Amino acid sequence: MPYRVVKVKEAAANRSSQPQARQRRQRADAAQNVSAILQAATEVLSTQPEASVEDIARAAGLSRQTVYAHFPSREALLNAVADRATAEAVAVFEAAGLDEAPPAQALIRLLNAGWTVSARYPFLWHLPAVSTDEDVDRHGPVLERLLGVIRRGQESGDFDRTLSPGWLLAAGLAIGRTAEEEVKAGRMTIEDATHAAHHSILRLIGVHDPAPR
Template identity: 55%
Template sequence: MSELSPERPRRRRRADAERSIAAILDAAVAVLGERPDAKMEEVAAAAGLTRQTLYAHYPSREALLNAVVDRATAEAVAALDAVHLDEGSPTDALIRFLDASWYISERYPLLLRLPIASAVSRPERERHAPVLDRLEPLIRRGQRAGEFDRSLPRSWLLAATVSLAHLAGERVSAGEMTPAEAAKAHKRSVLRLFGVDETRAGRRRG
């Protein structure tokens, strides 16, 4: 009878670890999305795991938040790549960018909350870089085509787009707007910021 391959237990342990990590991140998104000041123990309980297991994977709150940001960023990049921002008119592509971005924001509302954002170790520009790296070429294309305001620097448009997203998230967190209202306000604000003709953009959408 052949001996059990040592590779099989290793694969099993790796699969168990991956399931634990997925459960922890899902719980962190849900718990911290509702209560940004929730304790690590609450996240562990929501994940159905012990506190020791949570700390084995994420030794600090900062490490956990960084992992959540990494997962959200990966999903955002996949969503933006799926809508092909380099195709169609710049205005249509901008609308697709905003729709895809807000979808991710709704999945990860904690990312738009300042107490959470300030607890993440990486600088804000670095955290947003994968998304902004996809928006910047679109802005350049839109300005060259005359569809976006050429009088404003691309760096300003990038920073303002992010700031408006955080403002929308704050209003939702404060109970002053519903997610749908905030999404609409964010889209209209960015379109105006970019100098897009909203009437024409509306006709394209309709």
């Protein structure tokens, strides 16, 4: 093949690869920006629950326009942070070895892990109230694991079988919502509400609390 033809083909290949390389850089930059925004939101909102998008953008070292390019509203950003917390909780559950532990111990591990993650996102206790369906969607992966532990405990005879797993799950979710409402109303601290919800869920399912207050 003539040298000139080879060079022309190489030049054409380089031109075609440039847009792809640019797109990869743009995707990498976008992912980095999203990570920085979510981290900044977590840190800022933990001390300033009413912080604005501009406050979060400043903490992330980005413009407000960049934040809005990824999250069209403050609500969308808060939902993304809530999703991040849920994903973190699921990762903690996976590391807790729930399937290997006896049902009662698995339930205690699950609750403890959930409260540990919740403590890293205190502003989530102050998010605007949502419908039950939205709450279930938001905590879906967590609730699935709780339901699995309840079913396993009932099948093994460790948990009371009088009430269905679905009912116990719904009641547990209601306890969590009540704890949030008490915190929002200023009647309980996050620590007290966490303890009350933890103890109530264990009592509901019929598990002895190994460390009552």
